[in-house]
Amino acid sequence: MDRISLQLYDLTNETDASEIEAILKEYYPNSPWPVTKEKIKKGGVVYYRAYYQGEQIGITGYAQKTPTLAETVKTTIFNPFRGRRLGGLLSQAIEDECKSLGIKKVMSTVYYFNHQMVKIKLKQGYTIEGYHPDHEAPGFHEYSLGKVL
Numbered sequence: 001m002d003r004i005s006l007q008l009y010d011l012t013n014e015t016d017a018s019e020i021e022a023i024l025k026e027y028y029p030n031s032p033w034p035v036t037k038e039k040i041k042k043g044g045v046v047y048y049r050a051y052y053q054g055e056q057i058g059i060t061g062y063a064q065k066t067p068t069l070a071e072t073v074k075t076t077i078f079n080p081f082r083g084r085r086l087g088g089l090l091s092q093a094i095e096d097e098c099k100s101l102g103i104k105k106v107m108s109t110v111y112y113f114n115h116q117m118v119k120i121k122l123k124q125g126y127t128i129e130g131y132h133p134d135h136e137a138p139g140f141h142e143y144s145l146g147k148v149l
């Protein structure tokens, strides 16, 4: 099977920051804390375009928490490409990227209703390290899933 390749967004570039903002708006419409272009440009999260067989099929990213811990975020497959197990490949791609940067542990927080992503992470050897009721906001319960690399 072909691999997913990641290409860094340039957060100093207005067009790139606007593109991320638009994608997050479209795919996380109910977020209690929407990510704005200003926040994206401030940094803190490193974002990538994800390509599969020459097409951009989604985005992903990570936030470095400590010198050895990274939280992977916004692993997203665009609608036309869903249901082809690309979500698992993309989760693996951002984990591999973190590992190549010297990260020793990856984690992510996932809404309790996001069974697809929970399944993907569990299949990839993550364990549920926490359940956080009313975490991001009231009603937004989340699991945290982690994996030592």
Ligand SMILES: CC(C)(COP(=O)(O)OP(=O)(O)OC[C@H]1O[C@@H](n2cnc3c(N)ncnc32)[C@H](O)[C@@H]1OP(=O)(O)O)[C@@H](O)C(=O)NCCC(=O)NCCS
Pocket (backbone or CB within 6 Å): 027, 073, 074, 075, 076, 077, 078, 081, 082, 083, 084, 085, 086, 087, 088, 108, 109, 110, 111, 114, 115, 116, 117, 119, 120
């Ligand atoms: C989560 C997401 C990345 C999954 O991408 P995808 O490529 O469409 O994933 P798939 O359809 O192949 O499903 C992944 C797994 O979930 C399973 N699945 C599908 N629907 C499911 C459901 N309702 N309940 C449980 N498992 C389900 C699939 O069978 C598959 O498992 P398998 O490989 O063992 O068969 C995609 O839906 C997405 O981008 N969602 C919006 C953004 C998001 O929520 N990102 C995660 C942030 S933490």
